[in-house]
Amino acid sequence: MSELITDVQRAVDGPDLPDDRALTRWANAAWLQDHDSEVTIRLVDVAESADLNQQYRGKSGPTNVLSFPFEAPAGITVPLAGDLVIAADVVRNEAGAQNKAVEAHWAHMVVHGVLHLQGYDHIDHDDAEVMESLEIRLLGQLGYANPYESEETEPDS
DSSP: OOOEEEEEEEEEOTOOOOOOHHHHHHHHOOOSSSSOOOEEEEEEEEHHHHHHHHHHHOOOOOOSEEEEEOOTTTTTTOOOOOEEEEHHHEEEEHHHHHOOHHHHHHHHHHHHHHHHHHHHSSSSSHHHHHHHHHHHEEEHTTOOOOOOTTTTTTTTO
């Protein structure tokens, strides 16, 4: 079984942030490759997320998770998947607005981001279906409910 080594950077603090062990467990659950690799997960504030979202996606405001796949120069082989940047306040606020447990939403953001690092996307309908079904399956294996169920059908957390 391959392993995804996780380097956690905390640029923000808070009582409901997941610990490094949880972040690593979620990232490894989503690592579907047959080789070891490494990912950096950076937990940031709204300002850093907004800056990166504007700089790299041309979109204003913060977002929950940004994925930066590592692209090695030609001829260079480095076992590096890339970086995830997760805005802690955005995740917390989304969880509340969607009536989801904060931990479950964090797990979803990590799984979602690691899948992006492996080339999965949700730009078109078919790709979105593939990615969402993988997220549902992986989160279920971790003990979390379907993140795409409506608020009315989701159990209280």
